[in-house]
Amino acid sequence: MRIGELAARTGVSERSLRYYEQQGLLASDRTPGGHRDFPERAVDRVIRIQELYAAGLHSSKIARILPCMRDEDGGPSVRATPELVAELTTERDRIDRMINELLRSRGVLDEVIDAAAGSIGAERA
Structure with a gap:
């Protein structure tokens, strides 16, 4: 999905989504035209990021936490x-x-x- 659709589905601005990607919190592929193409699971990831921000965590700590958390596509990739x-x-x-x-x-x-x-x-x- 394109960044605009991800923004609409999560209520998070496109600017914030680009920042998440820059910080390594969110990943996308690129279309041949250079547009971001996010997988369906990005919706859950963005919601999780928002929850962690709401808990008072900053992006560098979130980047360290996310790989330790269970996503809808399976278990954590690393142990805390x-x-x-x-x-x-x-x-x-x-x-x-x-x-x-x-x-x-x-x-x-x-x-x-x-x-x-x-x-x-x-x-x-």
Whole structure:
């Protein structure tokens, strides 16, 4: 499929897809006219890349992770090194800390909303 179709099917811009290819995250063949030709499995790969970006990982780490992940066409091509596993564990811990901070912030906001709602009810009485 051409880059425009891949962009439409994944919701990712053509510019981002070219960047993914440049970073080694995504591969395509070239038509005789020089156009990119992506395989069907590129859709799943782009979605996976987007999930990893959303997790806060940068492209160089994603490039190291992707070969260790199972794709729809089979198992991982390489095993993760202990160093990569340690780095990913650190990333997960960072995300856990962020989640806990957000939960605390939401709790404070809930208290403020409850107090504000209570004072509005008291004013009307």
